[in-house]
Amino acid sequence: MRYKLPYARSGQVIGLLGGSFDPAHEGHVHITKAALKRFGLDRVWWLVSPANPLKTNGPAPLQKRLKHAQKVMQHPQVDVTDLESQLGTRYTAEMLDRLHQIYPGVTFVWLMGADNLAQFHRWQNWQGILATTPIGVIARPGQRIAARTSVAASIFERARVPARASQALGRVGTPAWCFVNVPMNDASSTEIRNSGDWTRE
Numbered sequence: 001m002r003y004k005l006p007y008a009r010s011g012q013v014i015g016l017l018g019g020s021f022d023p024a025h026e027g028h029v030h031i032t033k034a035a036l037k038r039f040g041l042d043r044v045w046w047l048v049s050p051a052n053p054l055k056t057n058g059p060a061p062l063q064k065r066l067k068h069a070q071k072v073m074q075h076p077q078v079d080v081t082d083l084e085s086q087l088g089t090r091y092t093a094e095m096l097d098r099l100h101q102i103y104p105g106v107t108f109v110w111l112m113g114a115d116n117l118a119q120f121h122r123w124q125n126w127q128g129i130l131a132t133t134p135i136g137v138i139a140r141p142g143q144r145i146a147a148r149t150s151v152a153a154s155i156f157e158r159a160r161v162p163a164r165a166s167q168a169l170g171r172v173g174t175p176a177w178c179f180v181n182v183p184m185n186d187a188s189s190t191e192i193r194n195s196g197d198w199t200r201e
């Protein structure tokens with residue numbers, strides 16, 4: 001199978017923002033720009049997922065979400081991709097293993113909003129993800145406490161990189177995770193869907 005994968009050079013630090021993006025919104029754009037600055041990233045790749053394994057309701061068709069995300073996120077250091085669908089992986093741990101094989105010498109930093117850290121211990125092989133991939137967590141309204149007191153944060157407390165050292169997240173080895181408090185944006189896909197401006201058809 002031939003892939004159309006984004007380019008990365010050995011030595012680069014690439015942030016990965018995986019998501020349903022059903023639909024993409026200003027909050028995603030906001031945390032991407034914050035992550036580029038705060039985690040010292042060379043680029044960010046958005047990974048528009050075929051489906052979140054923990055969500056029961058299927059999202060809108062991938063091509064619709066991808067096209068919309070490409071319109072919403074336009075930045076010289078960001079690529080909006082359907083990498084997971086191209087690789088045919090379902091779980092993040094599996095997909096990261098493939099990326100580490102395909103891009104030796106590149107450091108990937110997995111990005112997530114604080115709400116995802118609160119749930120992270122439910123992901124398949126989540127401890128394996130932390131063993132290979134630094135994680136950058138960005139504040140989200142109403143989610144800071146849930147993230148800080150989450151199972152993953154407690155078990156991996158000693159792997160936490162202080163926010164003042166966030167620029168080094170991709171270079172300190174694994175396991176490593178860092179929570180940064182940035183000015184927050186309260187956009188959410190659920191709210192947009194509830195307003196009727198985006199249908200899953």
Ligand SMILES: Nc1ncnc2c1ncn2[C@@H]1O[C@H](COP(=O)(O)OP(=O)(O)OP(=O)(O)O)[C@@H](O)[C@H]1O
Binds near residue numbers: 020027113114115190
């Ligand atoms: N406003 C925001 N602030 C911080 N992080 C966010 C924000 N919106 C989304 N994220 C993060 O972006 C990633 C992808 O999010 P997703 O596509 O699920 O959007 P969402 O708005 O959370 O969607 P939904 O409401 O359907 O759960 C996740 O890591 C999520 O935590």
Ligand SMILES: O=C(O)c1ccc[n+]([C@@H]2O[C@H](COP(=O)([O-])O)[C@@H](O)[C@H]2O)c1
Binds near residue numbers: 018047052091116
């Ligand atoms: O691998 C897992 O078990 C897993 C469980 C839940 C979510 N994820 C990934 O987390 C990312 C955020 O998902 P979402 O739906 O909150 O935008 C997206 O890339 C999902 O594929 C991954």
